[in-house]
Amino acid sequence: MDQHKGLEGPMLPILHALQATFGHLPEAAMRLVAEMLNLTRAEVHGVVSFYHDFRAVPAGRHMLKICRAEACQSMGGEAAARALLDRLGLEWGGTTPDGRLTIEATYCLGLCATAPAAMLDGRVAGRLDPAGLDALEQEAQP
Amino acid sequence: MTPRLYIPRDAAAIAVGAEAVTKAIEAETNARGLGIEIVRTGSRGLFWLEPMVEVETRDGRIGYGPVTPGDVPGLLDSGFLDGAAHPLRVGRPEDLPFLSRQTRLTFARCGIVDPLSLDDYRAHGGYRGLQRALSLGPAGTIEEVARSGLRGRGGAGFPTGVKWRTVAEAPAAQKYIVCNADEGDSGTFADRMLMEGDPFAVIEGITIAGLAVGASKGFIYIRSEYPDAIAAFAKAARAAYENDCLGPRIAGSAFGFDLELRVGAGAYVCGEETALLESLEGKRGQVRAKPPLPAHKGLFGQPTVINNLVSLATVPGILADGAETYAALGFGRSRGSMPIQLAGNVKHGGLFEAAFGLTLGEIIDDIGGGTATGRPVRAVQAGGPLGAYFPPALFDTPYDYEAFAARDGLIGHGGLVVFDDQVDMARQARFALEFCAIESCGKCTPCRLGSTRGVEVIDRIIAGKDASANLALIEDLCHTMKFGSLCALGGFTPYPVMSAINNFPEDFGRKAAAAA
Ligand SMILES: Cc1cc2nc3c(=O)[nH]c(=O)nc-3n(C[C@H](O)[C@H](O)[C@H](O)COP(=O)(O)O)c2cc1C
Ligand code: SF4
Ligand code: FES
Numbered sequence: 001m002d003q004h005k006g007l008e009g010p011m012l013p014i015l016h017a018l019q020a021t022f023g024h025l026p027e028a029a030m031r032l033v034a035e036m037l038n039l040t041r042a043e044v045h046g047v048v049s050f051y052h053d054f055r056a057v058p059a060g061r062h063m064l065k066i067c068r069a070e071a072c073q074s075m076g077g078e079a080a081a082r083a084l085l086d087r088l089g090l091e092w093g094g095t096t097p098d099g100r101l102t103i104e105a106t107y108c109l110g111l112c113a114t115a116p117a118a119m120l121d122g123r124v125a126g127r128l129d130p131a132g133l134d135a136l137e138q139e140a141q142p
Numbered sequence: 143m144t145p146r147l148y149i150p151r152d153a154a155a156i157a158v159g160a161e162a163v164t165k166a167i168e169a170e171t172n173a174r175g176l177g178i179e180i181v182r183t184g185s186r187g188l189f190w191l192e193p194m195v196e197v198e199t200r201d202g203r204i205g206y207g208p209v210t211p212g213d214v215p216g217l218l219d220s221g222f223l224d225g226a227a228h229p230l231r232v233g234r235p236e237d238l239p240f241l242s243r244q245t246r247l248t249f250a251r252c253g254i255v256d257p258l259s260l261d262d263y264r265a266h267g268g269y270r271g272l273q274r275a276l277s278l279g280p281a282g283t284i285e286e287v288a289r290s291g292l293r294g295r296g297g298a299g300f301p302t303g304v305k306w307r308t309v310a311e312a313p314a315a316q317k318y319i320v321c322n323a324d325e326g327d328s329g330t331f332a333d334r335m336l337m338e339g340d341p342f343a344v345i346e347g348i349t350i351a352g353l354a355v356g357a358s359k360g361f362i363y364i365r366s367e368y369p370d371a372i373a374a375f376a377k378a379a380r381a382a383y384e385n386d387c388l389g390p391r392i393a394g395s396a397f398g399f400d401l402e403l404r405v406g407a408g409a410y411v412c413g414e415e416t417a418l419l420e421s422l423e424g425k426r427g428q429v430r431a432k433p434p435l436p437a438h439k440g441l442f443g444q445p446t447v448i449n450n451l452v453s454l455a456t457v458p459g460i461l462a463d464g465a466e467t468y469a470a471l472g473f474g475r476s477r478g479s480m481p482i483q484l485a486g487n488v489k490h491g492g493l494f495e496a497a498f499g500l501t502l503g504e505i506i507d508d509i510g511g512g513t514a515t516g517r518p519v520r521a522v523q524a525g526g527p528l529g530a531y532f533p534p535a536l537f538d539t540p541y542d543y544e545a546f547a548a549r550d551g552l553i554g555h556g557g558l559v560v561f562d563d564q565v566d567m568a569r570q571a572r573f574a575l576e577f578c579a580i581e582s583c584g585k586c587t588p589c590r591l592g593s594t595r596g597v598e599v600i601d602r603i604i605a606g607k608d609a610s611a612n613l614a615l616i617e618d619l620c621h622t623m624k625f626g627s628l629c630a631l632g633g634f635t636p637y638p639v640m641s642a643i644n645n646f647p648e649d650f651g652r653k654a655a656a657a658a
Contacts, residue, residue: 070329
């Protein structure tokens with residue numbers, strides 16, 4: 001955190017670093033940031049809640065982000081995603097009961113010419129037909 | 143001589159197996175005792191051929207693609223290290239119509255050079271632009287950019303030279319350059335390709351902007367959905383610092399410039415310039431009312447140039463080769479070249495940089511080759527999630543800012559997303575409103591609440607309930623959003639919605655005959 005404190009506009013770099021360390025942004029972390037940047041807790045909370053990336057509660061051990069934007073829709077991405085969610089009994093944003101995997105929607109990964117696309121723990125994948133998406137999900141072990 | 147192979151490290155190539163192919167080639171050549179050299183490049187932008195492996199031969203580079211790890215032993219057996227025949231051989235990439243028909247200026251080096259080698263960058267014309275800018279001086283540099291006719295490639299098409307002049311004339315001790323690499327539009331990947339394939343062009347463009355307007359500090363704001371681009375760009379920036387291409391004495395001159403990389407946090411609206419500035423300042427990414435313009439009061443209240451990444455990466459070439467060369471290309475008031483991004487359900491998806499003026503039909507049918515599924519093309523969404531859906535009946539529209547605007551469409555950041563005849567346009571209209579609801583910054587009621595309301599109304603239409611009354615409601619709602627929104631997220635969402643309704647009435651429970 002100290003490393004980022006001297007930056008111009010340090011808030012987002014600090015929040016990214018904290019989330020990278022803890023996996024989410026617990027109440028205590030937000031309080032710490034508020035103290036450090038001389039802001040109210042409500043102000044920090046306002047920033048955290050605005051951005052889709054920041055989460056107040058922990059996610060699963062693996063994170064699968066599936067693109068739901070137009071280019072991926074045009075290649076059947078929605079149906080493949082729906083089938084996977086149904087098989088796992090999840091909704092968008094849900095985590096498997098064993099805490100293995102969270103599936104989130106994302107809107108474009110810049111892989112629109114190799115659609116449908118997804119990203120598992122920061123690793124990109126494209127041309128995901130239903131079988132390909134299932135295989136990707138299986139890589140999230142344990 | 144050790145055979146030299148070129149394999150892209152572009153994220154889209156990685157997404158379809160470039161890493162596995164690289165490993166397979168290394169393992170198989172090792173097992174056979176063959177020495178090779180592998181250079182990791184960006185992508186040429188022929189994504190249907192990725193992963194494409196190129197081999198250096200006496201006749202130039204010969205491409206093979208799309209390669210899978212399982213193809214590697216067979217490729218080696220048939221002598222592909224010498225460019226020999228094989229079913230995956232595509233010949234010299236430059237000779238493929240998809241590349242030979244392009245005019246590559248901004249993307250001249252992408253897919254060819256080693257993106258992390260400054261020597262390679264210089265050997266391919268890099269830093270000639272900055273040298274010329276240093277000799278022209280700030281005013282001369284701005285004049286050159288203005289005369290090139292370059293308009294912002296982020297979406298609004300505002301003349302870059304005018305923006306720079308405004309910041310140059312604003313008196314302030316501290317000014318900033320901000321490179322907008324938030325690239326949130328579905329169907330676009332030009333910024334990403336340049337960060338991964340030619341990052342020094344971006345750095346050179348940002349540096350020239352700083353020199354021109356008198357700014358000593360720049361930020362690049364890259365979306366978090368691009369981890370590969372972030373890593374590639376960070377490495378390039380480090381190399382630039384180590385070689386005096388960034389820092390206190392650039393290229394041995396008295397000009398100093400610092401560049402900082404910042405990562406977004408998953409908010410489409412942060413691509414809007416004022417929301418991006420708020421986000422850089424560490425706040426919620428809410429849109430600011432204009433005026434004041436960022437050029438007068440931008441980042442931390444200081445005069446700020448905020449430009450799209452492609453706009454900035456185009457500047458070095460304009461300075462190196464002269465404004466006239468650039469302005470000689472194009473159509474009407476759209477000068478120069480545009481990196482068109484062909485995406486979605488298209489046979490030949492990829493990056494096609496060309497002078498403005500091709501028709502939409504030429505781009506989709508001739509260059510794109512129609513759909514990937516082989517079914518008829520039914521709709522093309524141009525310009526991202528806020529852009530209109532065009533039916534084939536409007537394929538005579540020339541690719542040009544004004545011609546698209548005249549048909550209630552936009553070029554935006556250059557994305558074209560193709561759909562086949564399986565698409566349900568009522569669902570697409572619903573998605574446009576849903577996306578607006580998800581990504582709204584919350585400042586204006588029509589955008590925040592109108593979009594959610596619109597989703598409910600479209601759901602009733604999809605359920606077959608009173609189509610004409612509900613369509614009238616949607617039209618009303620779109621009117622309110624168009625005129626009651628502060629920025630284009632709320633203001634342009636009506637384009638995809640109304641174009642879907644007007645161009646594809648049969649999907650909304652109306653007869654096609656009502657289209658006219
Ligand atoms: C909702 C919204 C999202 C936008 N997203 C982007 C973006 O991702 N990248 C971008 O360069 N411009 C984006 N823009 C346009 C910017 O506001 C701005 O016009 C652009 O950065 C200016 O640079 P240019 O003149 O070089 O195009 C967006 C605009 C709106 C309204
Ligand atoms: S139109 Fe929507 S996104 Fe734009 S300023 Fe208003 S509420 Fe925010
Ligand atoms: S729309 Fe899915 S990657 Fe771009």
